[in-house]
Amino acid sequence: MLTKHLKTSAVLTGLTAGLSLGLALNVGTATAQAADWEPNKPFEMVIMAGQGGGADRLARLFQSIIQKNDLSPMPVLPINKGGGSGAEALRYLQDNAGDAHKVMATLNSYYTTPLRTDIGVDIEEFTPIARMAVDTFVLWVNADSDIATLEDYVAAVKAAGGAWKMGGTGTGQEDSLVTAMLETEFGIEMTYVPFAGGGTVAKNLVGGHVDSTVNNPSEQMAFWKAGKSRPIAAFTEERIQVFPEVPTMRELGHDLVYAMQRSFVGPPDMPVEAQIFYTDLFKALSETEEWQSYAAEQALVSDLLTGEELQAYLLAERDLHAKLLEAMGESGS
Amino acid sequence: MEILQHLADGFALSLLPLNLAVLLLGVTVGLFIGAMPGLGSVNGVAILLPITFLVPPASAIIFLAAIYYGAMYGGAISSILLGIPGASTAVATTFDGRPMAQKGQAGLALIAAAVGSFVGGTVSVVLFTLFAAPLADVALAFGPAEEFALVLLAFTTFLALGGDDVFKTVLMILLGLVLSTVGLDLISGQPRLIFGDLPGFYSGISFLVLAIGVYGIGEILWTIEQTQHKPQVMPARIRFSELAAGFRALGTSLKAMASGSLLGYFVGMLPAAGATPASLMAYGVAKSTSRKPEQFGKGAVEGVVAPETANNAASTGSLLPMLTLGIPGSPTTALLLGGMVMWGLMPGPMLFIEQPEFVWGLISSLYTANLFAVAINLALIPLFVWSLRIPLPVLSALVLVLCIVGGFTPNQKMHDVWLIAGFGIAGYLLHKLDYPLAPLVLALVLGPLMEKSLRQALIAAQGDVTTFVERPISATFIAIALLLFLLPLIRKLRRHLLPGRAAASSRSSA
Secondary structure, eight states: OOOHHHHHHHHHHHHHHHHHHHHHHHHHHHHHHHHOOOSSEEEEESSOOOTSSSSHHHHHHHHHHHHHHHHHHSOOOEEEETTTTTHHHEEEEHHHOOOOOOOEETHHHHHHHHHSSSSSSOOOGSSEEEEEEEEEEEEEETTTSSSSSSHHHHHHHHHTTTTOOOESSSSHHHHHHHHHHHHHHHOOEEEEHOOOOOHHHHHHHHHHHSSEOOOOHHHHHHHHHTOOOEEEOSSSSSOOTTTSOBBBBBTTTOOOOOOEEEEEEETTTOOOHHHHHHHHHHHHHHHHHHHHHHHHHOOOEEEEEEEHHHHHHHHHHHHHHHHHHHTTTTOOO | OHHHHHHHHHHHHTTTTHHHHHHHHHHHHHHHHHHHHTTTTTTHHHHHGGGGGGHHHHHHHHHHHHHHHHHHHHHHHHHHHHHHHSSSHHHHHHHHHHHHHHHHOOOHHHHHHHHHHHHHHHHHHHHHHHHHHHHHHHHHTOOOHHHHHHHHHHHHHHHHHHSSSHHHHHHHHHHHHHHHHOOEOOOOOEEOOOOOGGGGGTTTOOHHHHHIIIIHHHHHHHHHHHHHOOOOOOOOOOOOOOOHHHHHHHHHGGHHHHHHHHHHHHHHHHHTHHHHHHHHHHHHHHHHHHHHGGGTOOOOOHHHHHHHHHHHHHHHTTTTHHHOOOOSHHHHHHHHHHHHHHOOOOOOOHHHHHHHHHHHHHHHHHEEEEHHHEEEEEEEHHHHGGGSSSHHHHHHHHHHHHHHHHTTTOOOOHHHHHHHHHHHHHHHHHHHOOSSSSSHHHHHHHHHHHHHHHHHHHTTTTTTTHHHHHHHHHHHHHHHHHHHHHHHHHHHHHHHOOOHHHHHHHHHHO
């Protein structure tokens, strides 16, 4: 039943991709003449997560860069709508279809939340703007623990017999997926404790309230520099430049790779002129020195993707996550 | 000595003429932002962000900190004059601030609030200067179990010392808790109590909407009914002799200031707790240690001083988790955080070591911001008081407009305006039936925090409730909470069992 559903949705995806390709061509031609639309009031940057996490910091950094470099005639208003693993933000955008003054900073919960719960949102209808970066995941433990290698880690989790506390963001979000991958790969069991944002997760690891996390590097960076947390292994294809000592899961013989896109999308039916304005805005942003140096420092892979390529990428990722969730037994429908 | 050297360097930076100018501007702007319900949201501050790019980074941070500080002073103004708390931190200020204004003591209440804020702000900045670095670890010791115990304690301070009718207080707390569950659940992601499928409820019911409804609209309806046949203007004049009397009256509130400052600083320092529980707990402590607890809620100066001291002290305290852990507690601190990231200042445990000139510049500017804020505030008091002389029909209409604009602005949803209208009518009826409204509003503020931390703590402990008493900090808070909860009962029992000694015992416990 589920596979059948997946197949149909894949066909549908193909169809819409084809359809929207035509639209993309229109967009392309329009870009040349456009720049005739500009926001006429402050525009909102909706964040799918709580304050202090990776997405939040990024959005606030962008707010500052945009206003400092005068990239927009109107100010940016970052708004956190992190409730229900981002469902609050998704629903907000859906309910404001056609609005030209709202963009949303996405996480991977952009796919997973609507897959898990029926909140009346179809991300195919959303307007793609720009993917700014791909964020990485690392397995962290408190620096006071005896765990130094992945082997130690697995042994410690097994010894805890299910009481090992893994801290992460909302259930069904990226952190819980990575946790599920770990559980399946190593045949271990952990207790997953959800928090409102990545910053809070990081703090709870350092404070000793959870035993491990899979924070993005930017969330643990300050604590790592202070010698309070320890990276064990990275869920990346290659070693992360900032942590040359930390092996990847793949090097250790486990095919666990997971990344998080950091993109911006608009509500369904956003006017094409507005889409062009924001796409250009984020293109300009991606070239600023402030962004480039931040990305390098925080181990973000700056990788711009816009328009239809982005939409195709987002939909492909959604299908991948549908399978991941299914494997976890987490799919809501 | 090293600290004094750092602080001197900081002052050398913050006393530059440019920095003094941005400080003055920031404090004034902040005062008005804080005084207008609804304006204190992201809107107000985001529009001001570009100004910060015109000046060097250190001045920009000083500017943002000055707004942050000014807003804390301003919050008391609408609480006292209009009875509408501009922010959740100023709820406790309405309990006695509003009755004072109605008795014609608006000037005194405003002075008390300003002086209390100044004392709280200054004491906490001194504490911050001396103990910021060692105390950063205390914030880390707070996990979900400790957060839950703290919120529980905040609730009990209120229950034990709040209204005269315990049954009604409990009922209003429960109603507030029900309202606080509306919206999407953090842990499961499922929508709750959205009345079918009303999208407006997905983001829950905000504090501001409820407070503006029950306090703003509800109070207008109540006042209109009360003055139906006898239109009156509130006696609102202020003379210099009264100012002097005001300062003398403050002398009796020294204890409230001391406990408010300490409580505010330490509670404010804990991430996720902040100034709201701090101000409430300070109010509760002031009432229970006062010699005349029966005057609280009817216009006691200490009832204004205590929460105002505490919320300003807490606003300094909450800079600590923002700077050392990178977790902002309010839209204004989030803006400060954004500004810091922009200038390459990474909040975290290393900030004090890597960027001492920034940190100490900021700390020293807090001293100056405090001084400026109290001076500007005192200077403007006659103006604020004068605004109360507007005839009631005009004032009511003005407040109504302020309420609707203030409720609509943050989310720009008509949904919120309808909710405000509904809450207004409900608030009026509850007031008529003599139900206390404060517990309702507070339960809505603290409820989500309490529910989340309770569930996180239980998940982490595999459902074992003993986690709350096994952890020392959480156990201590729960013990105090229990004690406060049982205190009225113990007093009553004592009075019944030992009628002869009732007077003596009440004196000794005061």
